[in-house]
Amino acid sequence: NAGVMQNPRHLVRRRGQEARLRCSPMKGHSHVYWYRQLPEEGLKFMVYLQKENIIDESGMPKERFSAEFPKEGPSILRIQQVVRGDSAAYFCASSPQTGIGETQYFGPGTRLLVL
């Protein structure tokens, strides 16, 4: 059973470009979470999604950031018009059922560098 997959592992963008980060949860998992780790900081929750639904996006910046988890295919975290402050590691996690109190399995992360 393959783990959580994220791609790309490394992404370089210039200011003003768009960044698209992909996450494929573990097989059988229908809950996806995105976290961001800024340099020298802990991971911060961004958004929680189930298939075709955003459950909680309270940790997402209000502008330029969006997330989706379509019926088919991976979850996508999209950052429009990136700025240098968006440089961070973005981690995706998945869990199987209810989400609450469930173990979350983390992917290897995508390191975004904005030049």
Next chain:
Amino acid sequence: KQEVTQIPAALSVPEGENLVLNCSFTDSAIYNLQWFRQDPGKGLTSLLLIQSSQREQTSGRLNASLDKSSGRSTLYIAASQPGDSATYLCAVSNDYKLSFGAGTTVTVRA
């Protein structure tokens, strides 16, 4: 809002010494607490998960305790090895979100 603090921020010990890593949290209404290991440039590896009803969990050389009422957890690593060098993260779950501490970076000197 849940706040998670890890002390110390960094730790350097000679090989063979026992490690003690501390984690504290402000809201005791948690479902579980999890300890992770993060290697430089890598993802998170789950080490131990303690449910809120449990007092401790053990796996090999690792032992984690949980005192929910006082908002504390301690990770013990016995007989440290250079391969234990990594950043250790503590995370608590109040619902579906995990709240992380900033981590303790451990260096085990050969």
